[in-house]
Amino acid sequence: MVSTALRPDPMGPPVPARQRTEIALRDVCVRYPVSGSTSKTVLSCVDLEIFAGEFVVVLGETGCGKSTLLRLILGEEFPTSGSVTVDGKPVTRIDSRSGYVPQKYSLFPDRTVLGNVIYGPENACSRVLGRIRPSFWRFHRSLKSDARVFLERMGLRSQDMDKYPHQLSGGMQQRVAIAQALMMRPPVLLMDEPFSALDPSTRGSLQEQLHALWRETRPTVVFVTHNTSEALLLGTRLVLLGRHYEEDASRSNVLLDLELPTSRLPFARRKQSPEFQELRERIKLLAYKSSLMNRAEGPVEFPKAADPQ
Ligand SMILES: Nc1ncnc2c1ncn2[C@@H]1O[C@H](COP(=O)(O)OP(=O)(O)O)[C@@H](O)[C@H]1O
Ligand SMILES: [Mg+2]
Incomplete structure (x- = not known):
């Protein structure tokens, strides 16, 4: 279980040593059909090697392909050409190593906050053990207490944990969605502008919490934002995406790494x-x-x- 106390940060985290490749995109191109035989290129010749434990921020203007890039790593979408691997394996479906916080939270409306956060591991465990065995219910109790810790760290009070999503503000729902992704303790955490809809003070405190959690458990994070200050505050590495060069299809739209x-x-x-x-x-x-x-x-x-x- 993760401690709720923020650890002091006397030195800041060292940039992780580049020991193991967690995510690799090789010569990735994504084109969407537009009409008839025409298509629109969104990502072009993208080569990106992300090492385990890095906190990579992907920065770029709206429409340059940031969310597309995340969906490729998640396995929700596939490149038109090129390859994407996570932990050395080609991504062929939604990858169980990856936790995902989408741009717009999507919680189950008929489950409480706590029920939403434990949904993934609860379901996985019930498939293995069934719901009748005492060991399932022991696991269930420990899941709930774990979930409370993550929710507290995301700023939810104990009285909010039995509420349903419609009883919470958008910002609160987003905090729940983040706790839901963290709860799975994924080795890879993909976050798509998770704080963009929040007010500045909530955003600041969640940035601090996320950073503290990353320092403690060191997942590989790919964090999309269009806010330069947020990128510089959180990342160990920055990837700046620009729009595709229509004039030169062989040119990558990664402007800076x-x-x-x-x-x-x-x-x-x-x-x-x-x-x-x-x-x-x-x-x-x-x-x-x-x-x-x-x-x-x-x-x-x-x-x-x-x-x-
Ligand atoms: N499934 C799709 N079909 C057609 N066009 C798409 C699709 N998904 C994304 N796009 C287009 O690709 C571009 C990049 O989208 P996106 O990755 O969402 O950008 P960003 O997250 O940087 O704002 C946009 O112009 C968007 O309209
Ligand atoms: Mg986007």
Whole structure:
């Protein structure tokens, strides 16, 4: 069981050593049919190797393919060409190693908060043991107490745990959806803009909780956001996606793949650090330049700190 106490963060997490490849995308291309024989390319020539224990943030403007990328890793969708592997195995269906927090929470309306959070492991266990055996009910009790811990960490009070989703605000429902994914203790955690609908103070406290949980158990996280500050606050590595270059199909729409020096700083001091401010400006400038250039002039250089702006 995970402790509810936040651990102090004196040094910030070290960037994980790149020892084992958890997720690999090789030359991945995704095209959707539009009308007749035309198609729209969303991801193009994407090569990405994500190592176990990394916290990778995928940043990019709306429509550049961030959610598509996550769905490929989850196994909800498949590339038009190229390959996706998780833990060395090709992803051919929804992968049991992966926990997923979709952009829009989807809870079971007829189950309580607690019932929603334990749904996955409860179901898996009842398939193996059946519901009659005492061992199932022992497991069930331990699941419930585990779920309470995750829900508390996501800021739910004990009186909310027996409520039904319709009795909660959207922000509260999103917290439940996050606890639901964490409850499975997945080695891979895929999160699609999980905090985007939350007010700033709730967002701040959940960012801190997520970071603390990641430090404690070190899953491999792929976290999608379009918020540069959130990306720099949470990630050990940043992948910046741009829109597909219509003029040159062989060009990848990964604009930048960067280990984040900010991840070596203590979490509480990151936002105020000069590294954070400087990186934020450079990334915003790069994203802006790439959106202006319409990809006709070749790959966009990551501007040096001394670049005149
Ligand atoms: N199933 C689909 N069929 C057709 N187009 C799609 C489909 N899924 C996504 N798209 C299009 O692909 C683009 C990228 O979508 P998405 O991955 O959701 O972007 P993001 O998450 O970065 O906002 C969008 O233009 C979207 O309309
Ligand atoms: Mg999206």
